[in-house]
Amino acid sequence: MDKQQLKHLIASRIHEDGLVETGIKGVQLFRATTAIPCAPAVYEPSVIAIVSGAKEAVLDGERYVYDDSRYMCCPLSMPVTAGTPDASPDNPLYGVYICLDQRVMTELVMELENASGPIADKRPTGRQGIWLARWSQPFFDALFRLLQLGSSPVDTAILGNARLREVYYAILRGEAGGMATQAFAPGNGIARSIAHMTSDLGAPVSIDDMAARAGMSRAVFHRKFKQATTLSPVQFVKSMRLNNAAMKIAAGMTVNEAALDVGYVSASQFSREFKRLYGQSPRQWGHAQHLSA
Structure with a gap:
Protein backbone atom coordinates (compact mmCIF):
# COMPACT_ATOMS: atom_id res chain seq x y z
CA MET A 1 0.00 0.00 0.00
CA ALA A 185 -24.97 -6.31 16.36
CA PRO A 186 -28.77 -6.19 16.40
CA GLY A 187 -30.11 -5.90 19.92
CA ASN A 188 -26.95 -4.49 21.53
CA GLY A 189 -28.48 -3.07 24.71
CA ILE A 190 -25.45 -0.99 25.72
CA ALA A 191 -25.29 0.72 22.32
CA ARG A 192 -29.03 1.33 22.45
CA SER A 193 -28.89 2.92 25.90
CA ILE A 194 -25.94 5.16 24.93
CA ALA A 195 -27.66 6.28 21.73
CA HIS A 196 -30.82 7.17 23.66
CA MET A 197 -28.93 9.06 26.37
CA THR A 198 -26.73 11.04 23.98
CA SER A 199 -29.68 12.01 21.77
CA ASP A 200 -30.90 14.38 24.51
CA LEU A 201 -28.27 15.19 27.12
CA GLY A 202 -30.56 17.75 28.72
CA ALA A 203 -33.13 15.15 29.72
CA PRO A 204 -33.02 13.55 33.19
CA VAL A 205 -30.99 10.32 33.21
CA SER A 206 -31.66 7.36 35.47
CA ILE A 207 -29.25 4.43 35.52
CA ASP A 208 -32.21 2.16 36.28
CA ASP A 209 -33.96 3.48 33.16
CA MET A 210 -30.81 2.96 31.07
CA ALA A 211 -30.56 -0.62 32.35
CA ALA A 212 -34.24 -1.25 31.60
CA ARG A 213 -33.81 0.14 28.08
CA ALA A 214 -30.90 -2.27 27.61
CA GLY A 215 -33.02 -5.14 28.91
CA MET A 216 -30.67 -5.88 31.82
CA SER A 217 -30.64 -5.80 35.58
CA ARG A 218 -28.79 -2.83 37.10
CA ALA A 219 -25.85 -5.03 38.18
CA VAL A 220 -25.45 -6.73 34.78
CA PHE A 221 -25.86 -3.41 32.97
CA HIS A 222 -23.16 -1.78 35.13
CA ARG A 223 -20.71 -4.62 34.44
CA LYS A 224 -21.33 -4.79 30.71
CA PHE A 225 -21.36 -1.01 30.34
CA LYS A 226 -17.94 -0.73 31.94
CA GLN A 227 -16.63 -3.57 29.76
CA ALA A 228 -17.76 -1.69 26.65
CA THR A 229 -16.66 1.84 27.61
CA THR A 230 -14.12 1.55 30.51
CA LEU A 231 -16.42 3.92 32.44
CA SER A 232 -19.24 3.24 34.87
CA PRO A 233 -22.64 4.49 33.68
CA VAL A 234 -22.51 7.39 36.17
CA GLN A 235 -19.00 8.38 35.05
CA PHE A 236 -20.01 8.13 31.41
CA VAL A 237 -23.08 10.35 31.77
CA LYS A 238 -21.15 12.95 33.76
CA SER A 239 -18.19 12.99 31.33
CA MET A 240 -20.46 13.16 28.29
CA ARG A 241 -22.37 16.11 29.73
CA LEU A 242 -19.26 18.00 30.86
CA ASN A 243 -17.41 17.42 27.58
CA ASN A 244 -20.38 18.64 25.57
CA ALA A 245 -20.70 21.66 27.84
CA ALA A 246 -17.00 22.46 27.44
CA MET A 247 -17.35 22.30 23.66
CA LYS A 248 -20.38 24.62 23.77
CA ILE A 249 -18.54 27.13 25.97
CA ALA A 250 -15.55 27.07 23.61
CA ALA A 251 -17.96 27.80 20.75
CA GLY A 252 -19.28 30.91 22.52
CA MET A 253 -22.22 29.72 24.62
CA THR A 254 -22.46 31.18 28.11
CA VAL A 255 -21.62 28.97 31.06
CA ASN A 256 -25.18 28.98 32.38
CA GLU A 257 -26.65 28.20 28.96
CA ALA A 258 -24.21 25.33 28.44
CA ALA A 259 -24.94 23.89 31.88
CA LEU A 260 -28.70 23.93 31.29
CA ASP A 261 -28.31 22.58 27.78
CA VAL A 262 -26.61 19.40 29.00
CA GLY A 263 -28.96 18.75 31.90
CA TYR A 264 -27.53 20.58 34.93
CA VAL A 265 -30.12 22.42 37.03
CA SER A 266 -27.60 23.60 39.61
CA ALA A 267 -24.96 26.07 38.38
CA SER A 268 -22.83 25.47 41.47
CA GLN A 269 -22.86 21.69 40.97
CA PHE A 270 -21.91 22.17 37.33
CA SER A 271 -19.00 24.48 38.20
CA ARG A 272 -17.81 22.15 40.95
CA GLU A 273 -17.84 19.04 38.74
CA PHE A 274 -16.34 20.92 35.79
CA LYS A 275 -13.42 22.16 37.89
CA ARG A 276 -12.86 18.71 39.38
CA LEU A 277 -12.56 17.23 35.87
CA TYR A 278 -10.66 19.98 34.04
CA GLY A 279 -8.82 21.81 36.84
CA GLN A 280 -10.43 25.16 35.99
CA SER A 281 -13.80 26.74 36.52
CA PRO A 282 -16.02 26.85 33.42
CA ARG A 283 -15.45 30.59 33.04
CA GLN A 284 -11.67 30.27 33.42
CA TRP A 285 -11.61 27.45 30.91
CA GLY A 286 -13.77 29.29 28.41
CA HIS A 287 -11.66 32.42 28.71
CA ALA A 288 -8.47 30.43 28.09
CA GLN A 289 -10.00 28.81 24.99
CA HIS A 290 -11.04 32.16 23.53
CA LEU A 291 -7.57 33.62 24.15
CA SER A 292 -5.92 30.72 22.31
CA ALA A 293 -8.37 30.77 19.40
Missing part, protein backbone atom coordinates in the same frame (compact mmCIF):
# COMPACT_ATOMS: atom_id res chain seq x y z
CA ASP A 2 1.28 3.46 -0.92
CA LYS A 3 0.11 5.89 1.75
CA GLN A 4 2.10 8.71 0.14
CA GLN A 5 -0.29 8.46 -2.79
CA LEU A 6 -3.22 8.69 -0.41
CA LYS A 7 -1.60 11.67 1.37
CA HIS A 8 -1.13 13.53 -1.92
CA LEU A 9 -4.75 12.86 -2.86
CA ILE A 10 -5.98 14.34 0.44
CA ALA A 11 -3.52 17.26 0.40
CA SER A 12 -4.67 18.24 -3.09
CA ARG A 13 -8.23 18.73 -1.82
CA ILE A 14 -7.73 20.59 1.47
CA HIS A 15 -5.81 23.86 1.52
CA GLU A 16 -6.36 25.13 5.06
CA ASP A 17 -6.67 23.66 8.51
CA GLY A 18 -9.98 22.11 9.48
CA LEU A 19 -12.48 19.69 7.96
CA VAL A 20 -13.77 19.59 4.39
CA GLU A 21 -16.65 17.58 2.99
CA THR A 22 -16.04 14.94 0.33
CA GLY A 23 -19.56 14.84 -1.07
CA ILE A 24 -20.10 11.45 0.59
CA LYS A 25 -22.26 11.65 3.69
CA GLY A 26 -20.24 11.07 6.85
CA VAL A 27 -16.81 11.25 5.17
CA GLN A 28 -14.57 14.28 5.71
CA LEU A 29 -10.94 15.13 5.09
CA PHE A 30 -8.95 17.13 7.63
CA ARG A 31 -5.67 18.98 7.99
CA ALA A 32 -3.85 20.52 10.96
CA THR A 33 -0.60 22.48 10.85
CA THR A 34 -0.84 23.87 14.38
CA ALA A 35 -0.27 21.97 17.60
CA ILE A 36 -3.52 21.68 19.55
CA PRO A 37 -3.33 20.33 23.11
CA CYS A 38 -5.87 17.74 24.17
CA ALA A 39 -9.24 19.32 24.97
CA PRO A 40 -12.69 17.91 25.81
CA ALA A 41 -14.35 16.26 22.84
CA VAL A 42 -16.90 13.61 21.98
CA TYR A 43 -16.04 10.86 19.54
CA GLU A 44 -19.15 9.71 17.73
CA PRO A 45 -19.16 6.18 16.24
CA SER A 46 -16.39 6.61 13.71
CA VAL A 47 -13.08 5.61 12.21
CA ILE A 48 -10.25 8.13 11.91
CA ALA A 49 -7.45 7.23 9.51
CA ILE A 50 -4.24 9.29 9.63
CA VAL A 51 -1.98 9.35 6.57
CA SER A 52 0.55 11.92 7.83
CA GLY A 53 1.34 13.08 11.37
CA ALA A 54 -0.42 11.84 14.50
CA LYS A 55 -3.45 12.48 16.69
CA GLU A 56 -4.00 11.54 20.28
CA ALA A 57 -6.98 10.88 22.49
CA VAL A 58 -7.31 10.18 26.20
CA LEU A 59 -10.12 8.03 27.57
CA ASP A 60 -10.37 7.33 31.29
CA GLY A 61 -6.67 8.07 31.78
CA GLU A 62 -5.54 5.84 28.90
CA ARG A 63 -3.61 7.67 26.15
CA TYR A 64 -4.03 6.58 22.54
CA VAL A 65 -1.69 7.90 19.86
CA TYR A 66 -2.52 6.93 16.31
CA ASP A 67 -0.76 7.68 13.05
CA ASP A 68 -0.37 6.07 9.64
CA SER A 69 0.40 2.69 11.19
CA ARG A 70 -2.97 2.27 12.93
CA TYR A 71 -6.41 3.75 12.43
CA MET A 72 -8.67 4.61 15.34
CA CYS A 73 -12.02 2.85 15.63
CA CYS A 74 -14.61 4.10 18.12
CA PRO A 75 -17.88 2.14 17.76
CA LEU A 76 -19.85 4.00 20.47
CA SER A 77 -20.18 7.67 21.38
CA MET A 78 -17.35 8.33 23.85
CA PRO A 79 -16.30 11.33 25.97
CA VAL A 80 -12.57 11.91 25.44
CA THR A 81 -9.95 14.60 25.37
CA ALA A 82 -8.28 14.84 21.97
CA GLY A 83 -5.73 16.95 20.17
CA THR A 84 -2.88 17.19 17.68
CA PRO A 85 0.07 18.08 19.92
CA ASP A 86 2.76 17.46 17.30
CA ALA A 87 1.21 19.12 14.24
CA SER A 88 3.21 21.93 12.64
CA PRO A 89 3.75 23.47 9.18
CA ASP A 90 6.76 21.17 8.79
CA ASN A 91 4.85 18.16 10.11
CA PRO A 92 1.25 18.59 8.91
CA LEU A 93 -1.49 16.23 9.95
CA TYR A 94 -3.67 14.79 7.17
CA GLY A 95 -6.43 12.31 7.65
CA VAL A 96 -9.92 11.03 6.97
CA TYR A 97 -12.91 11.01 9.29
CA ILE A 98 -15.51 8.31 8.58
CA CYS A 99 -18.79 8.27 10.47
CA LEU A 100 -20.04 4.72 11.08
CA ASP A 101 -23.70 4.60 10.08
CA GLN A 102 -25.66 2.45 12.51
CA ARG A 103 -28.10 1.06 9.96
CA VAL A 104 -25.51 0.17 7.32
CA MET A 105 -23.08 -1.33 9.82
CA THR A 106 -25.83 -3.46 11.37
CA GLU A 107 -26.95 -4.69 7.94
CA LEU A 108 -23.37 -5.65 7.09
CA VAL A 109 -22.88 -7.46 10.39
CA MET A 110 -26.01 -9.52 9.74
CA GLU A 111 -25.06 -10.28 6.14
CA LEU A 112 -21.52 -11.22 7.07
CA GLU A 113 -22.57 -13.52 9.87
CA ASN A 114 -25.21 -15.14 7.65
CA ALA A 115 -22.56 -15.75 5.00
CA SER A 116 -19.62 -16.86 7.11
CA GLY A 117 -20.73 -17.41 10.70
CA PRO A 118 -19.73 -15.34 13.74
CA ILE A 119 -16.79 -12.97 13.22
CA ALA A 120 -13.73 -13.84 15.29
CA ASP A 121 -13.27 -11.49 18.22
CA LYS A 122 -9.88 -10.05 17.28
CA ARG A 123 -9.11 -7.29 19.73
CA PRO A 124 -6.61 -4.65 18.61
CA THR A 125 -4.27 -2.61 20.78
CA GLY A 126 -5.93 -0.74 23.64
CA ARG A 127 -8.61 -1.17 26.21
CA GLN A 128 -12.35 -1.07 25.69
CA GLY A 129 -13.99 2.01 24.17
CA ILE A 130 -11.30 2.86 21.61
CA TRP A 131 -9.32 0.45 19.45
CA LEU A 132 -6.23 1.06 17.34
CA ALA A 133 -6.21 -1.32 14.40
CA ARG A 134 -3.43 -1.89 11.91
CA TRP A 135 -4.16 -0.90 8.32
CA SER A 136 -4.91 -3.91 6.16
CA GLN A 137 -4.51 -3.95 2.39
CA PRO A 138 -8.30 -4.29 1.89
CA PHE A 139 -8.91 -1.27 4.16
CA PHE A 140 -6.34 0.81 2.26
CA ASP A 141 -7.72 -0.24 -1.13
CA ALA A 142 -11.32 0.49 -0.15
CA LEU A 143 -10.44 3.88 1.35
CA PHE A 144 -8.36 4.87 -1.68
CA ARG A 145 -11.15 3.87 -4.05
CA LEU A 146 -13.62 5.87 -1.98
CA LEU A 147 -11.54 9.05 -1.98
CA GLN A 148 -10.76 8.79 -5.68
CA LEU A 149 -14.43 9.57 -6.31
CA GLY A 150 -13.87 13.16 -5.17
CA SER A 151 -12.60 14.14 -8.61
CA SER A 152 -16.05 13.55 -10.11
CA PRO A 153 -19.31 14.77 -8.52
CA VAL A 154 -21.27 12.36 -10.72
CA ASP A 155 -19.18 9.35 -9.68
CA THR A 156 -19.43 10.47 -6.05
CA ALA A 157 -23.22 10.72 -6.21
CA ILE A 158 -23.68 7.35 -7.91
CA LEU A 159 -20.90 5.23 -6.39
CA GLY A 160 -20.22 6.92 -3.04
CA ASN A 161 -22.51 4.84 -0.85
CA ALA A 162 -21.35 1.57 -2.41
CA ARG A 163 -17.68 2.39 -1.90
CA LEU A 164 -18.28 3.57 1.66
CA ARG A 165 -19.93 0.22 2.27
CA GLU A 166 -16.69 -1.42 1.05
CA VAL A 167 -14.75 0.55 3.67
CA TYR A 168 -17.19 -0.59 6.37
CA TYR A 169 -16.77 -4.18 5.20
CA ALA A 170 -12.98 -3.88 5.36
CA ILE A 171 -13.27 -2.62 8.94
CA LEU A 172 -15.42 -5.60 9.90
CA ARG A 173 -12.92 -7.98 8.29
CA GLY A 174 -9.89 -6.33 9.89
CA GLU A 175 -8.49 -6.14 13.40
CA ALA A 176 -11.41 -4.03 14.59
CA GLY A 177 -13.92 -6.55 13.28
CA GLY A 178 -14.69 -8.28 16.56
CA MET A 179 -15.44 -5.15 18.56
CA ALA A 180 -17.31 -3.45 15.67
CA THR A 181 -19.49 -6.53 15.28
CA GLN A 182 -20.30 -6.51 18.97
CA ALA A 183 -21.16 -2.80 18.94
CA PHE A 184 -23.35 -2.91 15.84
